[in-house]
Every structure is written in structure tokens, then in C-alpha cells.
Amino acid sequence: xxxxxxxxxxxxxxxxxxxxxxxxxxxxxxxxxxxxxxxxxxxxxxxxxxxxxxxxxxxxxxxxxxxxxxxxxxxxxxxxxxxxxxxxxxxxxxxxxxxxxxxxxxxxxxxxxxxxxxxxxxxxxxxxxxxxxxxxxxxxxxxxxxxxxxxxxxxxxxxxxxxxxxxxxxxxxxxxxxxxxxxxxxxxxxxxxxxxxxxxxxxxxxxxxxxxxxxxxxxxxxxxxxxxxxxxxxxxxxxxxxxxxxxxxxxxxxxxxxxxxxxxxxxxxxxxxxxxxxxxxxxxxxxxxxxxxxxxxxxxxxxxxxxxxxxxxxxxxxxxxxxxxxxxxxxxxxxxxxxxxxxxxxxxxxxxxxxxxxxxxxxxxxxxxxxxxxxxxxxxxxxxxxxxxxxxxxxxxxxxxxxxxxxxxxxxxxxxxxxxxxxxxxxxxxxxxxxxxxxxxxxxxxxxxxxxxxxxxxxxxxxxxxxxxxxxxxxxxxxxxxx
Amino acid sequence: xxxxxxxxxxxxxxxxxxxxxxxxxxxxxxxxxxxxxxxxxxxxxxxxxxxxxxxxxxxxxxxxxxxxxxxxxxxxxxxxxxxxxxxxxxxxxxxxxxxxxxxxxxxxxxxxxxxxxxxxxxxxxxxxxxxxxxxxxxxxxxxxxxxxxxxxxxxxxxxxxxxxxxxxxxxxxxxxxxxxxxxxxxxxxxxxxxxxxxxxxxxxxxxxxxxxxxxxxxxxxxxxxxxxxxxxxxxxxxxxxxxxxxxxxxxxxxxxxxxxxxxxxxxxxxxxxxxxxxxxxxxxxxxxxxxxxxxxxxxxxxxxxxxxxxxxxxxxxxxxxxxxxxxxxxxxxxxxxxxxxxxxxxxxxxxxxxxxxxxxxxxxxxxxxxxxxxxxxxxxxxxxxxxxxxxxxxxxxxxxxxxxxxxxxxxxxxxxxxxxxxxxxxxxxxx
Numbered sequence: 012x013x014x015x016x017x018x019x020x021x022x023x024x025x026x027x028x029x030x031x032x033x034x035x036x037x038x039x040x041x042x043x044x045x046x047x048x049x050x051x052x053x054x055x056x057x058x059x060x061x062x063x064x065x066x067x068x069x070x071x072x073x074x075x076x077x078x079x080x081x082x083x084x085x086x087x088x089x090x091x092x093x094x095x096x097x098x099x100x101x102x103x104x105x106x107x108x109x110x111x112x113x114x115x116x117x118x119x120x121x122x123x124x125x126x127x128x129x130x131x132x133x134x135x136x137x138x139x140x141x142x143x144x145x146x147x148x149x150x151x152x153x154x155x156x157x158x159x160x161x162x163x164x165x166x167x168x169x170x171x172x173x174x175x176x177x178x179x180x181x182x183x184x185x186x187x188x189x190x191x192x193x194x195x196x197x198x199x200x201x202x203x204x205x206x207x208x209x210x211x212x213x214x215x216x217x218x219x220x221x222x223x224x225x226x227x228x229x230x231x232x233x234x235x236x237x238x239x240x241x242x243x244x245x246x247x248x249x250x251x252x253x254x255x256x257x258x259x260x261x262x263x264x265x266x267x268x269x270x271x272x273x274x275x276x277x278x279x280x281x282x283x284x285x286x287x288x289x290x291x292x293x294x295x296x297x298x299x300x301x302x303x304x305x306x307x308x309x310x311x312x313x314x315x316x317x318x319x320x321x322x323x324x325x326x327x328x329x330x331x332x333x334x335x336x337x338x339x340x341x342x343x344x345x346x347x348x349x350x351x352x353x354x355x356x357x358x359x360x361x362x363x364x365x366x367x368x369x370x371x372x373x374x375x376x377x378x379x380x381x382x383x384x385x386x387x388x389x390x391x392x393x394x395x396x397x398x399x400x401x402x403x404x405x406x407x408x409x410x411x412x413x414x415x416x417x418x419x420x421x422x423x424x425x426x427x428x429x430x431x432x433x434x435x436x437x438x439x440x441x442x443x444x445x446x447x448x449x450x451x452x453x454x455x456x457x458x459x460x461x462x463x464x465x466x467x468x469x470x471x472x473x474x475x476x477x478x479x480x481x482x483x484x485x486x487x488x489x490x491x492x493x494x
Numbered sequence: 495x496x497x498x499x500x501x502x503x504x505x506x507x508x509x510x511x512x513x514x515x516x517x518x519x520x521x522x523x524x525x526x527x528x529x530x531x532x533x534x535x536x537x538x539x540x541x542x543x544x545x546x547x548x549x550x551x552x553x554x555x556x557x558x559x560x561x562x563x564x565x566x567x568x569x570x571x572x573x574x575x576x577x578x579x580x581x582x583x584x585x586x587x588x589x590x591x592x593x594x595x596x597x598x599x600x601x602x603x604x605x606x607x608x609x610x611x612x613x614x615x616x617x618x619x620x621x622x623x624x625x626x627x628x629x630x631x632x633x634x635x636x637x638x639x640x641x642x643x644x645x646x647x648x649x650x651x652x653x654x655x656x657x658x659x660x661x662x663x664x665x666x667x668x669x670x671x672x673x674x675x676x677x678x679x680x681x682x683x684x685x686x687x688x689x690x691x692x693x694x695x696x697x698x699x700x701x702x703x704x705x706x707x708x709x710x711x712x713x714x715x716x717x718x719x720x721x722x723x724x725x726x727x728x729x730x731x732x733x734x735x736x737x738x739x740x741x742x743x744x745x746x747x748x749x750x751x752x753x754x755x756x757x758x759x760x761x762x763x764x765x766x767x768x769x770x771x772x773x774x775x776x777x778x779x780x781x782x783x784x785x786x787x788x789x790x791x792x793x794x795x796x797x798x799x800x801x802x803x804x805x806x807x808x809x810x811x812x813x814x815x816x817x818x819x820x821x822x823x824x825x826x827x828x829x830x831x832x833x834x835x836x837x838x839x840x841x842x843x844x845x846x847x848x849x850x851x852x853x854x855x856x857x858x859x860x861x862x863x864x865x866x867x868x869x870x871x872x873x874x875x876x877x878x879x880x881x882x883x884x885x886x887x888x889x890x891x892x893x894x895x896x897x898x899x900x901x902x903x904x905x906x907x908x909x910x911x912x913x914x915x916x917x918x919x920x921x922x923x924x925x
Contacts (some may be wrong), residue, residue, distance in 0.1 A: 014822050021814045028807060036800070042797050046789040049548065114788040297551065297783040354700030358642035359545040366542050367797060369878045374531065374801075376806045377870050381524045385815030387516045392510075392822040444803045448796055 015393040016429050019467050022386035023433020024440060027463040029375045031441035031453060036371050039449040040364060041328050045079045049111045049324035050356040059318040059347030069323075069341045069348055077333075079326040081112025085311055086321050089148040089304065092285065096140055100148065100304040101310025104127075111326040115300070118142065119292030125310055127291040131301035132149075135293045142290055148304070149285030150314045182264040184213070186222075197222045199265055209261035218255045218262070225250035228270045231263060236269040284314050387474030394418065394478040401482040411483045418479045419472055426471030430464030435462065435476060502849050510823060513857035517819045521812035522863025522893055527870035528805040529889045534871075535801045536794055537878045540732045543793065545594055545641045548728035549786040552577070552771055555779045576723035579711065581775045584912035585729065588624050588770040593732040593762050598622075598636045601714050603864070605707070606683040613668060615682065615707040617714025620651040620658070636708070639730055640699065648676035648695030651710065658710060661694035665704035669696045674725060684717025722885075729771065729780070733764040735791030740765055744782075782784070813896065817904025820852060824908035829921060831909070836917040845909050849902075856901045864893060 051070055055061035063083065070081055076317055085102040105121045119142035130140055136411075140146060183200040200215035212218060222229070255263035288306065312318050327334060328416040334357055337352035404414055406494060438455060445453035554575035577599075601617040619635035626632070637650045644665055651658050655673055662682075664674060674693050681690045691709065698704065715721050743750055743758040744765035749757060757767055764787045767916050793855075828874070829847070837890040868885060875883035 013826075014818050018815060018818045021811050021818075025807060025811045029804065032800075032804070040793075040796070043793055044789070046792045048785055048789075114784040116534070116784055116788075160564075268764075296785065297781045298785060326588075352700065353739070354644075354698075355547065355642045359543075359547075362545055362641075363539070363542045366878055367539070370531075370535070370801075370874065371804075373874045373878060375806060377527060377874070378524060378804070378811070381520045382808070382811050382815065385520055385812070386515055388513055388520075389815065389819045389822060392513060392819055392826065395510075396822065396826040440807060444800065448799045448803065 015390055015471075016425050017034075018386050018389035019426055019429025019471055020432045020436065022175060022382050022470065023248075023463050023467045024244070024436040026379060026466060027434040027437030027459055028440040028444075029378060029437075030041065030462075031438060031456060032444055033371050033375045034456065035441070035445065035453050037364065037368055038328075039445065039451065039453075040367055041330075042079070043114045044360045044364060044451065045326050045328055046113045047360065048355050049080075049082070049326050050334065050353050050360070051325040051327055052351045053323040053325065053341065053355060054349050055319075055321070056349050061321065061323065061348060062319060063219045064426050065345050065348050066320065066323050068351065070325075072340045072344065073327055073329075073337050073466075074326075077327050077329050079328050080107045080324075081326075082107040082111045082324045083308060084310060084318045084322045084324065085315075085317075085319070087150065087311060087315055089150055089314070090147060091138070092149055093290045094148055096138070098134060098304050099302070100306060100310040102306055104308055105305075108305075111324045112296075114296065116295050117292040118295070119290070122291045122305075122307060125307065126286060126288050128288045128310075129292050129294050129305040130290050131303045131305075132293055132295040132302060133301040135290075136253050140290050142292060144290045145287055145292065147285055148288050149283060151283045171192060182261065182268055184265055184268040186269050188227075192226050192228055197269075201261060201265070204258070204261045204264075209258045211255050211258055212261045212265050212286055212386070215255050216436075218253070221252040222269075225252070229266045231259070233265060236446075284316075286310075286314060305452060331357055337358075381471055386470055390422070390471055390474035391478050394475050395482075398478075398482045401479070402485070402487040405483070406487040414483055418475055422471040422475035423468045426468035427464055429471070430467030431460075433467060434463035436458045499847055500854065510826070510849070511855050514819060514823055515855045515862070517817050518856050518859030519863035519866060521816045522860045523866035523870060523899055524808050524812045524863075525896055526864050526867025526889055526894045527874070528801075528808050528867075530867070530871040530883050530885055532798070532801045532805045533875055533886050533889075534875070534883045536798050537732070537884075538881070539794055539797050541595075541881075542879070543790045544638075544730050546622075546786050546790070547639050547641075548597075548730050549733065549790060550731055550768055550771065550780055551727040551783055551785050552727040552729060552775065552780045553725070555777050563692050575777070576720065576725060577775065577778055579715075579722045579724050581778075582724070582727065582775045583624055583626055585727075585771060586624075586628070586630065586632075588767070588774045590731070590758065590762050590767050590770060590774065591628075593767065595730045595732060596638045597634050597727055597729040598639055599711060600726045600728065601711060601718070601720065601724050603684055603714055603718045605717060607672060608670065608681050611672075612704070613707055615662070615684075615709055615714055615717070616703075617709055617711040619711055620653050620826030622653055639728060642700070643703075644698040646696050646698050648693070651694050651708075653710065657692065657876070658694075659712060660689065660691045662691045662694065662707050662709035662713070663695040663697055664693055664707050666696055666698045667704035668706065670788060671705075682717060684714075684719075686719030687717055689713065690715060690742070693703075727778075729767075731764070731767050732762065733767065733787065734762045735795050736763060736765070736788075739763075740774070776921060785854075809896065813900045816897070816900045820901050821908040822907050823852075824848065826914065828912045828915065831912045832915065832917040832919075832921045835913070836921060841913050844913065845906075848909055849905060852901055852905050853898070856897055860894060860897045863897075864890065867893075 024082065053061060053066065061083075066081065070078060075105045082103055087100050087102070088097050089100040105123075107489075108115065109121065117129060122309060128146070130146075131140075135141070138146075150209065175341055185198045187195045187197075189195040197219055199213040199219065201210050204210045204212065227250075230251055234254050238389055252262075252266065288310075294303075327337065331335065334352055338352055341348060341350035368427050401418075405411075438453075534639065535851060554577050579599060582597070582599060584595055585591070588594070598619045599617075603615055603617070604612050605615050607613050621637045622635045624632050624634055635653070647669075648663070651661055655661075662680070664672075668674075674696070676693055676695060678693045679690055680693060681688055691713065697708075711724065734740075738752075739758055740761075741761040743754070743763070747755065747758070747765075747769055759769070760766075764782040768782055771780040772778055786809045831844055831848070836843075863881055871883040871885070875881060
């Protein structure tokens with residue numbers, strides 16, 4: 012009897028253990044696949060800005076437990092004045108980065124305090140910075156075009172502008188103003204103009220030198236201020252310059268370009284902030300991230316005085332279909348935000364995870380099938396052993412039905428008892444597997460307990476049937492004789 | 495006499511012995527199947543993970559990050575370094591050549607479209623046929639390495655077609671913007687020439703590539719005048735998950751002791767493969783794409799551990815099942831053992847006879863079980879991964895030892911117990 016019970020316990024343990032693992036594997040494995048990083052991107056729609064608010068709204072549309080991480084990003088080009096170079100800097104939330112990009116490998120540590128940065132490996136190599144180095148980063152808005160300022164310029168405002176010159180082709184200018192608003196230096200690109208005549212406005216040193224030290228707006232000396240009212244109201248800062256002989260149109264274009272740039276910049280006052288940062292770690296990823304500088308979003312926002320975001324990376328633990336639904340819901344109901352799935356990650360995940368699930372399913376099925384057959388053969392052997400007992404009872408006058416019922420009841424009782432032990436042992440085993448493989452506990456499925464017990468009882472009953480029937484069918488005398 | 499007795503048992507108690515053999519066969523097949531699947535699952539899952547694309551990027555050593563970081567756009571004037579296209583087959587000559595599954599070169603350039611707009615064209619291999627000096631033949635290229643792309647119209651470029659040389663594929667975004675359809679003729683103007691090509695397919699990549707053109711490498715080389723040059727190579731390799739040694743080696747291989755170096759070099763760590771690529775291709779710098787390489791490692795480790803634990807569980811199950819049944823069958827024969835004892839047989843000869851009977855049965859069951867398990871492993875391999883599971887020779891001794899151990903453990907204590915009983919009691923039928 013003990014042997015029969017033991018074999019049922021083994022069968023039930025395997026049943027409940029494997030089925031628990033099988034049910035939990037997709038969730039647990041799915042979580043492992045999140046090590047591939049973000050599978051959803053939130054991007055601002057054209058003309059709208061992504062803000063921390065809209066990110067929160069979007070996150071509210073996804074079940075909280077499915078969100079592995081949500082990392083906001085803001086990309087800005089920052090200058091490194093001491094090196095005369097500029098880099099793309101990303102402002103982000105490092106606690107989230109570690110969740111959405113677990114593959115980031117940091118030599119040193121992630122920034123924890125304000126004014127600490129993570130430097131991509133390539134930048135670190137080019138600039139020879141190490142963990143603990145201090146670097147100065149500065150942010151400039153160039154008033155007119157918003158384009159990037161050439162690195163290594165003296166402190167001051169850079170104005171870039173352009174205007175139509177001779178033949179309607181563009182003349183470009185770049186002017187640096189000092190603190191008092193006087194022109195400190197000037198560069199003119201007039202290569203588009205007639206060579207030797209118009210192009211002189213870009214090369215004639217005498218013409219260019221006139222500009223230095225003058226204040227805006229400018230006009231040609233032989234013309235009147237466009238807005239005479241302005242002149243009368245006492246605005247005397249306007250200065251005049253002489254045109255290059257024979258190239259009045261080109262000269263006027265230079266002045267127009269400078270004035271345009273100054274006017275355009277009035278709305279958004281040029282900003283220049285610079286701060287010192289400590290390198291807390293060097294980032295290597297093997298990808299383009301190695302060419303970026305990462306800092307906390309707060310630092311970047313303070314530096315740029317701008318709170319918008321360029322993108323948010325989301326790592327969501329969900330199936331392909333659910334992901335589609337989430338992304339659609341976000342795009343539809345959060346204004347100004349488009350959610351896009353990272354196809355490379357979602358596609359591949361669906362295919363690999365599907366295979367893994369099929370693998371565990373088949374393995375479970377094969378193991379269960381074989382174990383159950385093993386259990387029945389043991390039951391069979393144990394019951395066969397009791398043929399003599401059956402023969403004796405029959406000889407004493409017990410009816411076939413009552414014998415069958417009794418054995419069946421006994422078998423089912425054994426099955427039930429074994430099922431209870433097995434279900435608990437199986438859960439313990441599944442828990443062990445889950446903790447050692449995935450490092451997280453498994454969810455207990457109450458439904459599995461009655462199912463395991465029921466299956467054990469059925470198997471015990473079914474495997475009792477055959478030997479009992481055979482024993483009952485035989486003449487008691489033969490059975491008792493032991494042949 | 496011994497032979498006669500054994501034969502008697504085997505033939506006269508056929509039913510019982512068959513039952514034991516059957517159970518042992520089941521247990522053996524379970525063990526065989528699970529062990530084989532367990533040992534092969536790493537390789538199989540590794541293959542599947544190749545859908546994530548390249549895990550190694552090879553760039554020219556002096557390739558500055560200029561074009562990446564400074565946004566120099568055209569990049570034409572910069573003296574950017576290149577790799578030579580003719581060096582590519584060397585990838586398949588490294589120590590771990592067999593682990594290199596796929597690779598493809600890239601060369602990017604800006605071209606002018608007929609409407610005057612600029613677009614980026616990426617030159618690459620699609621399914622480039624290579625005949626290696628080793629006699630190996632393979633098709634390498636982007637078709638296999640961008641498995642997540644949807645071809646929304648047309649088809650992948652097939653380099654075997656003659657027309658492929660003057661065909662391109664376009665991203666959905668670009669095709670929409672330009673109003674292109676498959677079959678349209680487009681004139682592309684590059685820095686060193688222009689060429690009219692046919693649009694062979696439109697793809698949806700779900701990324702930046704949707705605004706780009708993909709064309710044969712030769713075409714882009716011609717358009718830019720950079721014959722035989724490539725900018726970057728993506729390599730997809732089967733790798734072993736990193737361990738502490740691999741991490742140390744990745745930092746500086748020359749700092750390793752010569753023994754560690756040997757171990758590292760001869761293991762398919764991603765850093766070792768990178769190192770070998772650098773040795774094989776002049777002027778190259780190979781680096782692991784951590785997003786792919788690292789995650790692969792995690793998932794492989796987890797899957798293998800999961801399979802090991804499931805295998806252990808089923809081995810325990812099989813072992814208990816077998817030993818249970820053997821014990822039961824010995825107990826059942828208590829009358830026979832009592833009789834043998836009563837007619838003067840010695841304990842050790844009774845034990846010997848019964849053991850031999852059971853072991854003969856176990857051998858038959860084990861052999862049958864091995865082949866049954868082979869079938870199970872193939873069933874799993876075929877239906878899940880679509881390829882056969884490699885049968886490891888080392889499984890045979892393990893399964894044999896397991897069965898032998900289990901039958902011994904199941905029968906010996908039971909025989910001892912029965913022997914301890916007095917023959918008269920046993921024969922009388924009292925327990």
C-alpha cells in the first residue's frame with residue numbers, strides 16, 4: 012500500500028509542479044525578454060510637445076504591473092568649451108534607464124547626485140575622461156536660427172542669418188555680439204554671389220572691418236532707415252556701413268541677413284548656461300549610445316530651462332496583441348502623443364517566446380504522459396499482488412460488485428491522499444524552480460489543487476480496474492492456489 | 495540450473511516481467527528524451543534568438559565617431575576609413591567560423607531623388623552567395639538579419655536574379671512621400687554618378703529605415719565611387735553567455751594568464767569572437783552589441799536552467815516509478831522466495847537469481863526506452879524548433895547508470911526484507 016501511495020505522490024508532484032511551471036513560464040520568460048530593452052516608444056506628435064504629464068497619462072492606460080520601466084528622454088546638443096567640441100546629451104531618469112535598458116554596462120556608477128554625468132565610451136576615449144573627471148558643459152540657444160554655435164567661441168551671443176543677395180541667391184552671415192551688444196566678430200559666406208564682384212563682401216577685409224564694434228540694426232550709409240519713425244524716436248544705436256563698390260546688392264544682403272538674425276532672436280532671448288559636471292561612470296553598449304552624454308533630466312532641464320521631452324521609452328511586459336492595444340489606446344486618447352512599437356523587439360520576442368512556450372508545453376505533456384503510465388503500472392502491480400485476497404473474499408461469498416467497489420474506493424482514497432501530498436510537493440518544487448531560475452516567486456493557483464487530486468484519483472481508480480476485473484473473473488480456487 | 499531458473503521466470507512469468515520492462519522503458523525514454531532536449535536546448539534557443547539580428551558590429555578601426563556624433567551629414571569630405579569588401583569571407587575562417595551564422599556589409603550614402611529631395615541609400619547584401627575556400631557555400635545578407643521587417647509590397651531583392659543589380663527597396667515612409675509603387679523606375683544621383691533603378695519592394699521596418707532606400711552594395715559603391723569599400727559589417731554569431739573570465743578578457747585579453755587566454759579563446763564568448771574577427775580582418779574593430787549579446791546570455795541561461803530543473807524532476811519521477819515497481823514485484827514473489835529458501839537455497843544465490851532476472855529485464859526495457867526517448871526528443875525538436883535534436887552519446891551511459899542504480903535500489907532492500915522472513919511464515923501466506 013505504501014508503495015502505491017508513494018507512486019501516486021510522485022505522479023501528483025510532477026503533475027502539479029510541471030503544470031504550475033507551464034502556466035507561469037510565459038509571464039516569467041516574458042519578464043526575462045525585457046532585458047532586450049524598450050518595446051514601445053512614445054513620441055510627440057508634430058507641433059505638440061511630450062511632457063511628464065502626458066507620459067503619466069499614457070502610463071495610466073497600461074496596467075501597472077505590466078510596466079517594467081518608463082524612461083523619459085530629452086536630447087540636446089551641449090558644448091564642451093574646454094575641448095571645443097559638442098555632443099548630444101540625453102537627459103533621463105537613471106533609475107528607469109536601468110529597467111528599460113538593462114544591457115547598459117557602466118564602468119563606475121550611474122549618476123546619483125545632481126551634476127553627475129554618464130559618458131559614452133567613445134566620447135570618453137576621444138576626450139580621455141575618466142570616472143571622477145570634471146567637465147564643463149554649456150548650452151546655448153542661438154537666437155536666430157537655433158543652429159549650433161561653433162565651438163570654442165568667446166562668450167557672447169551668436170547670430171546666424173541669411174538674406175537674398177544678387178540673383179536671389181542666399182548670403183549667409185554669422186555674427187558674434189559681445190556683452191554690450193556690439194559686433195565682436197563677423198563671418199560672411201558670399202560664395203554664391205558673382206565671383207570677384209559680389210563675392211567680395213565675404214572676403215574684402217576693409218568692408219568687413221567696418222562692422223566690428225557697431226551696434227544693430229545696421230544700414231548702408233547711402234540709404235535711409237526703413238522705418239523713419241524709429242529714427243525720430245531717438246533710436247540712435249543704428250549704425251551705418253559703406254557698401255563694397257559695384258556690389259551694393261550683395262552688401263545690402265549682408266546687412267539684411269544680420270538684421271534678420273537680430274530680429275528673429277528678439278522673441279527668444281539667447282540663453283547660455285554652463286555648468287561643471289562630474290563623470291560618475293563610462294557607458295558601453297556597443298551601439299550609438301556610446302557617443303552620447305547622459306545626465307539627469309533635472310540637470311538638463313535646469314541647463315536648458317525647457318521641460319519638454321523628445322521621447323519616452325517604455326518596457327512593457329505583455330504579448331504582441333496587448334502591446335498593439337496599448338499603443339493604439341495611447342495614440343488615440345493622449346493628446347499630442349504617438350505610441351510606436353519597436354518592431355525588432357516585439358516581433359522577435361513573439362517568435363522566440365512562442366517557441367519556448369511550445370517547448371515547455373511538449374515537455375510537460377511528454378513527462379506527464381510517461382509519469383502517469385508509470386503510476387498506473389505500479390498500481391497494477393500492487394493490486395495484482397492482492398489476487399489471493401480477492402479470491403479468498405469471493406470464496407467466502409462476497410459479490411463481484413462489492414469487491415470491485417471496495418477496491419475502487421480504496422484506490423480512490425489512495426489517489427486522493429497522494430494527490431494532496433503531491434499537489435503541495437509539486438507547488439514547492441515549482442516555487443524552487445521559479446526562485447532559482449527567475450528569482451521571483453510563483454503565483455499559487457488554487458484551482459490546481461482540486462485538479463491534481465481529481466486526476467490522481469482517476470488514475471488510481473482506472474489502473475485498479477484492470478487487475479481487479481481479472482482477479483474477479485477467475486475461479487477463486489485457481490486464484491487461491493496461486494497459479 | 496541458474497540459466498534454467500532465469501529462463502523459467504522470463505518465459506513463464508511473461509506478464510509480470512513485461513510490465514517491469516515496460517515501466518523501465520518508460521522511465522528510460524523519459525530520461526533519454528529529457529537529457530537530450532536539455533543539452534540541445536541551448537543551441538536551439540540560440541538559433542531562435544538570431545531573429546534579434548546582429549550581435550557583433552565590425553567597423554574600421556579608425557572610424558571616428560565623427561559622422562555619428564557631429565552630424566556631419568554628407569560626410570563625403572571627411573577622410574572616413576573603410577573596410578574592404580574582399581575581406582568579408584575571412585569572417586568564415588576564424589576559429590569560431592562555424593558559429594558565425596550570418597553577416598552583411600553596409601555602405602551608406604546620400605543620393606538625390608528625381609524630385610530633388612535627398613534620401614539615404616544603404617548598400618548591402620541581400621542574399622549574397624558566397625563560395626568559401628573551405629568549400630562551404632552560404633547565402634549571407636540582410637534578408638536573414640532583418641527578420642522583423644514586413645515586406646508590404648513586392649518582395650525581398652533576390653541577388654540571384656540578373657535584375658537585382660539595378661533594383662532597390664524602399665521604406666514605407668519614403669515610398670509614401672514619393673508616391674512610389676513597386677516596378678517604378680527611379681533615377682538616383684550620387685556623388686560619383688547616377689543610375690536608374692527599379693523599385694523591387696517596399697518594407698516596413700518600424701524604425702529609421704522606413705525613410706531609407708536599401709540597394710545592392712555594388713550599386714551604392716558605384717554611385718559614390720567607393721568601389722570595394724564597406725563602412726560596417728553586422729555579424730550574427732552563436733555565442734556562449736559571458737562569465738567572469740569573459741568579462742575580464744573583454745577588458746584586456748593580454749592581461750590574462752596563458753591558460754585563461756587559451757580557455758577564453760577557445761570558448762565562443764562574444765568577446766573571443768570579436769577578438770578573432772579583429773585578427774582576421776585587417777584594420778577592423780569588432781564590438782559586441784550589448785543589447786543583443788547580453789540579453790541572449792540571460793535568456794539562454796534561464797532556459798537552460800529551467801530545462802535542467804524540469805529534467806531533474808522527471809528523472810526523479812522516473813527513478814521513483816521504476817524502483818517502486820521493482821520493489822512491488824519482489825514483494826509479490828515472497829512465496830517463491832520462501833519456497834526457494836525452504837528447499838535449501840542460500841540467501842546470496844536467491845538474491846543473485848532475482849537480481850539477474852530483474853537486470854536482464856531492465857536491460858531490455860532500457861534499450862527499448864532509449865529508442866523511445868530518441869523518438870520523444872525528435873518529436874519535441876521537430877515540432878518546436880523544426881529541426882532534429884542532436885543525440886548526445888554521453889546520454890547513453892547516464893541513462894544506463896541511472897536505470898542500473900534505480901533497479902538495484904528498488905530490488906535489493908526488498909529482497910533482503912523478504913529473505914529475513916521465515917520460510918514457513920511466507921509459505922503459509924501470513925505477512
